[in-house]
Amino acid sequence: MDIRVQHQPNKAALAETYLLNAWYVGALSSEVGPEALFHRILLETSVLFYRKADGTAVALHDRCPHRFAPLHLGTRNGDQVVCKYHGLEFDCSGQCTHSPHGNGNIPKAALVRSFPVLERYGFIWVWMGEEPADESLLPDFGYLDDGPDTALGHTYLHVKCHYELISDNVMDLSHVDHLHGDFLCTKGTLSPLMAKVRETPRSVQARWDWTQRPASLLFSPYLPDPAGETQLFFDITWTPPANIQLSVGATQDKVNEPLGLHNTVGQYDLHTVTPETDGTTHYFFATRRNHLVDDAAHNEHMIQILHDTFQNEDGAMLEAVQAEMRTSDFFSLNPVLMSNDIAPVKVRRLLNKLKAAEAGD
Ligand code: FES
Ligand SMILES: [Fe+2]
CATH class of the missing domain: 2.102.10.10 (Rieske [2Fe-2S] iron-sulphur domain)
Incomplete structure (x- = not known):
């Protein structure tokens, strides 16, 4: 025992x-x-x-x-x-x-x-x-409540890594260029970009706007020209202790205003993690689509694909990283930091600041 x-x-x-x-x-x-x-x-x-x-x-x-x-x-x-x-x-x-x-x-x-x-x-x-x-x-994630159940999915994964590795992963979406298969892949378009990062006393936000041809399979089948050039955005906001709200959308219309879920084919996601132990994490996920909202079979299919992607692509890598690190003290290993690390590092610093404030340091 x-x-x-x-x-x-x-x-x-x-x-x-x-x-x-x-x-x-x-x-x-x-x-x-x-x-x-x-x-x-x-x-x-x-x-x-x-x-x-x-x-x-x-x-x-x-x-x-x-x-x-x-x-x-x-x-x-x-x-x-x-x-x-x-x-x-x-x-x-x-x-x-x-x-x-x-x-x-x-x-x-x-x-x-x-x-x-x-x-x-x-x-x-x-x-x-x-x-x-x-x-x-508790932040307002009310978008999840707004609409039919046939456009809403929830799932849970258990991941053998420290919980901050999961926030790092979602706060740095450049990994989508490299780690993910065709379903999500951004095909090298994100890595050259600098995410626009904004910070408040209790949040870190990052945003990417980019063009891709074709869009990933997450959206391309629902666009007028599945093989065509597509404008996309990712907008993510971290709030303590470990919530990341991620909105993502795609359009082929000429849009003269910032992209959002109101003018794209997209979805509103919540990644939220809870430490189990220092080296294991409960990973909870919710998603609401703004398209095919009455299609229950599609809904089931999409949440299963997303679950499998997080498990087999993100989860597998994060568990391998954790096993290699053999510590939860990321900075003690002197990691090389690059432009894609700005948002995740800001989150780590803000979380440490909030923990220190709570401890009265
Ligand atoms: S362990 Fe004795 S009543 Fe619960
Ligand atoms: Fe990922």
Whole structure:
């Protein structure tokens, strides 16, 4: 048995490693069914998810305070969870409400930590810090909610790499020229460009505008001339702790204004990652298309292709990079940095700044 991962890390060490007072995705909404006791490790902490009878999602530390049995091995009693080992029962705030032992006295310490939860955009978001949960810190990704389900997809991948390698990868889209096959490939058009990068106190944005012939298969079949010259844009915005909203679109019309999802065939994506451990990451993804919006079969097909692309192309490379690095301390290896690294490095610096501010440094 592997006893190295303790799922109850030292609080100070956690605070040094992660931004804690922030919303992280813990699960896809669809992963937590009405009866489920679903569990996942987030920021080195084991978390139990379930839904109350009214459908509201609950997140508790997945650990009984008696002899530390994982609560997901237990059973439900209405909105309460019953520990499988000796039968203590907890409500959705983590308070012990029943003990079958002795005179039924409930020890004061029989309390499970509960985590604030928000369910939005098809995800269950968890507040991992000690400060009061601040809903205003969850960015508005409302575009995902706007339209039919047949143009909306969600998926989840588990990747064996440090989570910042995934933000680096999405913040530097020049890799699409080289790493990706025909479905996404930008055929060398992005690498010579300097992304336009803008920073605010809590975000980093990068934008590319370019021309390609033909466009990648993501869009070319839906353009008037699939083989023809196409104008495209990528617009991405990172927000803490690890969200990257990416919009991408293509057009063959002569457009005299900046390209956006209103004047292209495109999609609005959210890449958001949650550290599991220092070397493993939960990768969540959502996408909404602005074309073929009523085509359910196409929708299924597209989310599957995107999932497979992230797994087999991005994920495979990131896992190989992580295995080669053997550390999560990227800068300690003195990486060569180039023009394509501006946005990812700004994200790393901003995240470090926010972590230092949280730690009171
Ligand atoms: S470990 Fe849960 S009741 Fe004993
Ligand atoms: Fe990629």
